[in-house]
Amino acid sequence: MNRMRIKTGRVLAAWLLFFIPSLLPGVSVASVAHLLLAAWCFSPLLLLRPMQPVVFGGLALLGCLNIVHASFFGALADEFFLATMLRTTPGETVEFLPTVPGSAWMAVGLWLLACAWAGHTLWRTLPGLRGSSLLLRRVWQGAGLFWALVLVYVLVQQLNANTFMRKAKSLYPLHMVRATMRQQEIANGLFQPPLLPVAPADSGAQVDTVVVVLGESATAQRWSLLGYQGGDTNAPLASLPDMAVTTVLAQGWNTAAALPFMLTGMSARDSTARQAPSFIDLARHAGYKTFAFTNSRFFSAQEDFFSYALRRSSTVYQKVGNGDLDEVLTASLRDALADPAPRKLIVLHTYGSHPLPQERTPLGYRPLADAYDSSVRYSSDLLAQWTELLAAASTNRSALLLYTSDHGVLLPPCAEDYRHGAGLSSLEVPMLVWANPAIRTQHASVLPDFALQPPADGPAPAAEHTNALLAETAIRAVGYGALLAQPDWPGSTNPGLDGRSWAELRQRNACTLQ
Known part of the structure; x- marks a missing residue:
């Protein structure tokens, strides 16, 4: 029984590790709660053994991208990262790589080693626990019930994909899904002709x-x-x-x-x-x-x-x-x-x-x-x-x-x-x-x-x-x-960024704006 508990604990720890990058913008009670919630919600993916290498590899790669992005901007990758990636040429990439901080490269290396351990642990240990660990069964059953309730809520409220993703973005890694959708919105609207004034120019x-x-x-x-x-x-x-x-x-x-x-x-x-x-x-x-x-x-x-x-x-x-x-x-x-x-x-x-x-x-x-x-x-x-x-x-x-x-x-x-x-x-x-x-x-x-x-x-x-x-x-x-x-022109007076006024930004730490 103790051995099973140890194995179950290792499985849970390994799975939680893949969600650690969600803490890159900052550790708080809310961010830790969102990490645990995300790991729990997506735990049914562990039941899809043929897909596990894709899941583990995808989360590991996304973690690398988030580590590098956070080293520059203190935030997870977003639609602006996607837009930059889509337009960046190989030559510019070669010039960009030396600007990545050494600490970020070290973090990426350690992250990949940790992901290799987590993936290996889950791949080898899960098959023996699927039918015998009551805790894991309860975790998977609870997550299944959660998604069923989410589905009912979406149908009752008639939420579209954008509205749902705006509400669910705090569940790592759905931030990338939302970023992709926002970037696609820009791409879809790109070739719409601009609405030009009817009145002649002065x-x-x-x-x-x-x-x-x-x-x-x-x-x-x-x-x-x-x-x-x-x-x-x-x-x-x-x-x-x-x-x-x-x-x-x-x-x-x-x-x-x-x-x-x-x-x-x-x-x-x-x-x-x-x-x-x-x-x-x-x-x-x-x-x-x-x-x-x-x-x-x-x-x-x-x-x-x-x-x-x-x-x-x-x-x-x-x-x-x-x-x-x-x-x-x-x-x-x-x-x-x-x-x-x-x-x-x-x-x-x-x-x-x-x-x-x-x-x-x-x-x-x-x-x-x-x-x-x-x-x-x-x-x-x-x-x-x-x-x-x-x-x-x-x-x-x-x-x-x-x-x-x-x-x-x-x-x-x-x-x-x-x-x-x-x-x-x-x-x-x-x-x-x-x-x-x-x-x-x-x-x-x-x-x-x-x-x-x-x-x-x-x-x-x-x-x-x-x-x-x-x-x-x-x-x-x-x-x-x-x-x-x-009246609907955005204007440039009294500027700010993300709801913070310029005066407030100047009072913050000049290096991090925290």
């Missing part, structure tokens, strides 16, 4: 040439124009007239979560559900010739939210690089500026400082000791060069250049190196607005508040905006400012 408010630069992995905490003292990272921009900079709040830790806000002013899921137009859609609708040039890495043959949002309303769309140095975009900008179209919107999608900053500058280019600071300086060189090209091409016409980054990065000492992560420096990103004198005299209403004020001697205070302000400003610049006055 031609009196239209800027002749608008250049929008989409940055990558730039944190405001390393912009010298915003107060950084460790190096003159923005020296090329410091002498440019008619320029304003501020700090805005990113709306996610990675491109999949954050970039949609810069294109449409809302998340990818909300954008597709509401068929929201991007600022490029609105520019084309307003009569602009639209150009989009990208240096981002993604699968050219596979459409996703970002590539489609950039391409669908672009008169000219070109992938001019695949994670090359961002100077590859300069020739395309010069050609677009020379185009005779009376009104143009030009988008440059950069690769910025992602993912290894030491690889994001030309060979031998090290103006600053720190590799990340040098990458910011290189981006500043290009922004200054692109602004000068725009100014030269628009001597008698109104011209506007906008820049912000999708998100920032974790900085030492919060991380071993510069990488994605859930910290304040990942959320605080720079925003730059350059407007020539024609705009300031004729179209000042299109400019955000921080760009209307004269430059101060010190760094500009953080504006109470998210980086969706880029989309809003571009929308105003092409004549659709009235669109932003609608």
